[in-house]
Amino acid sequence: MNTQPIIIGESITIQSEILGQERTVYISLPDGYHDDTSQTMHYPVAYAMDGEACFRLFSGLLQLHTAAGTILPMILVAIPNVDRDNDFDPKTGAAEKFLNFMETELIPLIDSRYRTFPYRMLHGHSYLGIFAIRALLSHPQLFEAYIASSPSLRWNPELLEEESLFDKLTGLNKFLFITAASDDIEGLENMAREFTLRAEKEAPPGLAFQFKVMEHENHDTNSFRSFNEGLAAISKWYVENRQQEIPMDDVPA
DSSP states (O other), rough: OOOOOOOEEEEEEOOOOOOOEEEEEEEEETGGGGGTTTTTOOOEEEEESSHHHHHHHHHHHHHHHHHHHHHHSOOOEEEOOOOOOHHTTTTTTTHHHHHHHHHIOOOOOHHHHHHEEEEEEEEEEEEHHHHHHHHHOOOTTSSEEEEEEEEOOOGGGGHOOOOTTTTTTOOOOEEEEEEEEEEOOTTTTHHHHHHHHHHHHHHHEEEEEEEEEEEEETTTTHHHHHHHHHHHHHHHHHHHTTTGOGGGGSOOO
């Protein structure tokens, strides 16, 4: 009996001057990407944190949604961790450094190697759910949509207390999907709900929000469910609010 590997993606390694280390990311391309010999089709990009845990699951979800016609085909870039706690600590400036790495090194590399168009979404879970929210607040030009799954607001209460939190957000047309699990870590559901209510009151027009409690999920399982439902919510919002901005010649059939 002959066996053949089933390949769901590829990896690329970048020597980051900003981080002072090599970083590897995992890439999953839409079905038919390499069949486009004219290379005219370009794709939005989903950036997913905790890449070592989510890559296989999220690439399968994207394939499933694309086949069902519920989303446009997307490129997945999954970013594995090296030192999760230190790399994304907002109090030391490490999270800001990682966002600078994404903005000046990683995203330009992805855009140069793959046929992307300028529509990017970011997914982060728990500690990295905070990272996704911080990306919106401090680097709003980087992504158009965000999924913050069970953001660990109990360890970052300043997002509920900080004044002038949304001052940088002007002229936006973006979407933030926030979730908590019904069996989440104590306090996370109420704090995620509180942050969403604050955002709805204080954020400028053009920044849309949706908060959802994921029933029958716990903190660890909520990442997968949030990505799944976030894709559908973002796709619906995109069709209603952003699709006219993308030249239709660039949109895959």
